[in-house]
Amino acid sequence: EAGVVQSPRYKIIEKKQPVAFWCNPISGHNTLYWYRQNLGQGPELLIRYENEEAVDDSQLPKDRFSAERLKGVDSTLKIQPAELGDSAVYLCASSPEAGEVTGELFFGEGSRLTVL
Amino acid sequence: GNSVTQMEGPVTLSEEAFLTINCTYTATGYPSLFWYVQYPGEGLQLLLKATKADDKGSNKGFEATYRKETTSFHLEKGSVQVSDSAVYFCALTNQAGTALIFGKGTTLSVSS
Numbered sequence: 001e002a003g004v005v006q007s008p009r010y011k012i013i014e015k016k017q018p019v020a021f022w023c024n025p026i027s028g029h030n031t032l033y034w035y036r037q038n039l040g041q042g043p044e045l046l047i048r049y050e051n052e053e054a055v056d057d058s059q060l061p062k063d064r065f066s067a068e069r070l071k072g073v074d075s076t077l078k079i080q081p082a083e084l085g086d087s088a089v090y091l092c093a094s095s096p097e098a099g100e101v102t103g104e105l106f107f108g109e110g111s112r113l114t115v116l
Numbered sequence: 117g118n119s120v121t122q123m124e125g126p127v128t129l130s131e132e133a134f135l136t137i138n139c140t141y142t143a144t145g146y147p148s149l150f151w152y153v154q155y156p157g158e159g160l161q162l163l164l165k166a167t168k169a170d171d172k173g174s175n176k177g178f179e180a181t182y183r184k185e186t187t188s189f190h191l192e193k194g195s196v197q198v199s200d201s202a203v204y205f206c207a208l209t210n211q212a213g214t215a216l217i218f219g220k221g222t223t224l225s226v227s228s
Contacts, residue, residue, distance in 0.1 A: 042218030
């Protein structure tokens, strides 16, 4: 069974440029998460989807970040315009559970963004 | 809100040494607790979990016990191997129980 697939693995852009990350969760996983991991830190939640609905976007900086999961399967996270402080690894995770987390979140390998 | 604190690294051990990585938490209610591991070049993966007080999670020789009285979930292994070299993250569910909050991670390096 394929795991969570993310692309691109690496992206280098100049500040003020836009960037987008794509995530394809494990088949049948209705819940999808985007996390951001700064260097030397643990992952921090940006947004959680159940199917196509963003059920928790309270941590998403909405002035420059947006996300979508139009058909309830794959998802895109966009930053426009990027700032130097956005350099981080963007992680996508999926889960077959809705609501409370009691089992495993399955993570992709992440997309490493460097903003120059 | 809920939060987790884990010991700073790096932790450097010789093969077959005993490992402890401390993790304490602050939470409202009764969160579930997790240890995730990230091997070099790989994504985060679940190592073990415990969903209620006094539960012991175990996997690959690692263990951790959910201690409500000390709000701790320390990770232990009796004899580490070079292949255990990785970054270990302690995590707990958020107040709503719908996402995970991670610690900063502890890097473990095991030499032969």
